[in-house]
Amino acid sequence: MDDPQNKRAVVLLSGGLDSATVVALAQAAGYRVAALSIGYGQRHAAELVAARRVAEVAGIERHVITYIDLRAFGGSALTDDIEVPKGRADAEISNGVPVTYVPARNTIFLAHALALAEVEGAANIFIGVNSLDYSGYPDCRPAYIAAFETMANLATKAAVEGATAIKIQTPLAHMTKADIVQAGLAIGVDYGLTFSCYDPPDPEASTLLHCGECDACLLRRKGFREAGVKDPTRYAV
Amino acid sequence: MDDPQNKRAVVLLSGGLDSATVVALAQAAGYRVAALSIGYGQRHAAELVAARRVAEVAGIERHVITYIDLRAFGGSALTDDIEVPKGRADAEISNGVPVTYVPARNTIFLAHALALAEVEGAANIFIGVNSLDYSGYPDCRPAYIAAFETMANLATKAAVEGATAIKIQTPLAHMTKADIVQAGLAIGVDYGLTFSCYDPPDPEASTLLHCGECDACLLRRKGFREAGVKDPTRYAV
Numbered sequence: 071m072d073d074p075q076n077k078r079a080v081v082l083l084s085g086g087l088d089s090a091t092v093v094a095l096a097q098a099a100g101y102r103v104a105a106l107s108i109g110y111g112q113r114h115a116a117e118l119v120a121a122r123r124v125a126e127v128a129g130i131e132r133h134v135i136t137y138i139d140l141r142a143f144g145g146s147a148l149t150d151d152i153e154v155p156k157g158r159a160d161a162e163i164s165n166g167v168p169v170t171y172v173p174a175r176n177t178i179f180l181a182h183a184l185a186l187a188e189v190e191g192a193a194n195i196f197i198g199v200n201s202l203d204y205s206g207y208p209d210c211r212p213a214y215i216a217a218f219e220t221m222a223n224l225a226t227k228a229a230v231e232g233a234t235a236i237k238i239q240t241p242l243a244h245m246t247k248a249d250i251v252q253a254g255l256a257i258g259v260d261y262g263l264t265f266s267c268y269d270p271p272d273p274e275a276s277t278l279l280h281c282g283e284c285d286a287c288l289l290r291r292k293g294f295r296e297a298g299v300k301d302p303t304r305y306a307v
Numbered sequence: 308m309d310d311p312q313n314k315r316a317v318v319l320l321s322g323g324l325d326s327a328t329v330v331a332l333a334q335a336a337g338y339r340v341a342a343l344s345i346g347y348g349q350r351h352a353a354e355l356v357a358a359r360r361v362a363e364v365a366g367i368e369r370h371v372i373t374y375i376d377l378r379a380f381g382g383s384a385l386t387d388d389i390e391v392p393k394g395r396a397d398a399e400i401s402n403g404v405p406v407t408y409v410p411a412r413n414t415i416f417l418a419h420a421l422a423l424a425e426v427e428g429a430a431n432i433f434i435g436v437n438s439l440d441y442s443g444y445p446d447c448r449p450a451y452i453a454a455f456e457t458m459a460n461l462a463t464k465a466a467v468e469g470a471t472a473i474k475i476q477t478p479l480a481h482m483t484k485a486d487i488v489q490a491g492l493a494i495g496v497d498y499g500l501t502f503s504c505y506d507p508p509d510p511e512a513s514t515l516l517h518c519g520e521c522d523a524c525l526l527r528r529k530g531f532r533e534a535g536v537k538d539p540t541r542y543a544v
Contacts, residue, residue: 134379138419142373143426174422177462181418182375185411189380214461221454225414225446 076234077101078192080183082108083133085120087290088198088242090264091254093128095241096196098257104132104190106183110172111141111149116275120265127263134186138178146172154269156283160292163285168206170268170285176209180218184236188226193234195222200242200250215240247293255299262302266290271306282307313471314338315429317420319345320370322357324527325435325479327501328491330365332478333433335494341369341427343420347409348378348386353512357502364500371423375415383409391506393520397529400522405443407505407522413446417455421473425463430471432459437479437487452477484530492536499539503527508543519544 079101083089096103105128107121118135125133141149152169155162176199183195199210208214219238228234242250254261267280267287280287282305294301316338320326333340342365344358355372362370378386389406392399413436420432436447445451456475465471479487491498504517504524517524519542531538 136376136379138375139373140422142371143419143422171464172422173425173464174418174462177418177421177458178415181411181414182380184414185377185380185409188410208464209462211461214458217454217458217461221414221451221458224448224451224454225411227408227410227445 076191076193078104078190079194079196079239080104080106080187080190080192081196082106082179082183082198083121083125084108084198085117085122085124085264086198086266086286087247087254087261087264087293088200088250090120090124090259090261091250092196092198092241093124093130094254094257094259096194096239097128101194101196103128103130103196104134104186104192105130106186107133107135108179108182109135109137110175110178111139116265116267116270116272116278119275120263120278123263127260132190136182138182140172140175140178143173146170154284156269156281158285158288160288163206163288168285171207174209176207176214177218180222180238184222184225187236188228191228194237194239196239196241198242199240200245202244202246212240212243215243246296247289248296251293251297251299255297260302261294266303278304280305313428313430315341315427316431316433316476317341317343317424317427317429318433319343319416319420319435320358320362321345321435322354322359322361322501323435323503323523324484324491324498324501324530325437325487326358327361327496327498328487329433329435329478330361330367331491331494331496333431333476334365338431338433340365340367340433341371341423341429342367343423344370344372345416345419346372346374347412347415348376353502353504353507353509353515356512357500357515360500364497369427373419375419377409377412377415380410383407391521393506393518395522395525400443400525405522408444411446413444413451414455417459417475421459421462424473425465428465431474431476433476433478435479436477437482439481439483449477449480452480483533484526485533488530488534488536492534497539498531503540515541517542 083105268284272279320342505521509516
């Protein structure tokens with residue numbers, strides 16, 4: 071390994087507000103970032119358009135986009151024909167596991183990130199989970215992330231051969247959406263390039279138009295409002 | 308859940324000798340099996356042809372075939388243009404991590420199985436790893452499997468909602484290839500339907516012709532020989 075401190079990192083980049091912030095935070099902390107975006111048959115393919123723009127503007131050298139087919143499994147409003155809830159109150163959003171939960175999604179994403187980290191010789195995997203806004207998703211909780219890290223260190227050739235240990239880094243873990251927006255703006259993140267909507271009105275996606283009413287849009291709006299800054303997002307409603 | 312004992316299982320079915328045996332063992336133990344096969348840009352796509360035949364003959368109701376693109380990552384003879392070693396001695400095969408190692412492959416496969424298990428309401432995931440023949444693959448070892456199971460039980464909605472715990476079952480863990488062949492024949496597995504070769508000479512694959520010289524073919528041949536039974540495989544050499 072050419073860097074004894076191993077400041078190489080793989081960042082899971084969905085193209086949303088959170089992961090764009092994570093890229094910027096990792097770079098600001100001196101990590102050389104390879105980005106990984108995963109298309110998963112989701113309704114919000116616009117995220118991948120956003121991911122490409124974010125990676126380009128951030129000057130990322132290696133951005134891998136790969137595809138998996140979670141529609142074959144069923145069971146989520148983000149991959150199936152289940153209706154995405156609109157206009158819900160904060161308490162509804164934060165309570166219980168939402169229909170937009172995708173079974174084992176972060177496990178599948180982190181597993182791919184682990185593969186890329188091994189190929190890249192990266193000891194760090196960054197993921198933009200936060201346990202406040204998304205308390206309903208089991209695979210965003212700190213205990214889950216810690217267990218994944220333990221497993222990862224038994225999973226790879228690098229582990230067997232005694233190379234650098236894998237670290238799963240979650241810099242947003244204890245931040246609210248407003249905290250995230252403020253942290254990102256402080257280091258120059260352009261949130262106009264990012265995309266969060268679960269149910270985009272524009273199937274072409276390249277306009278990055280948001281519905282404005284799904285849980286993700288409501289959390290996004292609230293984040294900018296609570297941060298006391300201008301929201302650069304285009305909302306349909 | 309309609310079955311308090313939860314005898315539902317997801318079996319990772321590659322179409323190889325090992326996973327075909329695992330399907331039969333799970334069914335013999337009373338599990339209702341959903342099979343999951345994953346195409347991963349591997350050279351041995353014939354495995355998927357074999358997987359379809361094995362699932363059909365086993366009378367499996369739900370067989371999900373899904374695709375991922377590990378070529379995007381690089382780093383393995385099974386997905387890249389690295390040469391598959393031929394005619395190696397036993398000691399070479401069992402020593403160190405082979406070039407046919409695919410980074411984080413079992414983690415990615417088990418993550419998909421976890422998703423399917425959640426959708427199917429299955430508490431059991433079967434995988435045909437064994438720690439003898441494949442001692443060089445870190446993600447076949449018992450400690451790795453145990454760590455994945457711990458992580459899986461923190462990962463899912465089922466875990467959060469207190470439903471049945473996920474169990475990763477590895478019935479072949481301590482069996483040699485010969486043991487596996489004998490166990491499978493005793494419960495009627497037709498090994499002529501299965502496929503193991505890393506470097507199939509026939510790109511069309513439907514003939515299930517094996518090269519006869521790669522590590523997987525050598526282990527397969529040795530298994531039948533040591534089991535003292537007729538090998539139904541067609542080898543090119």
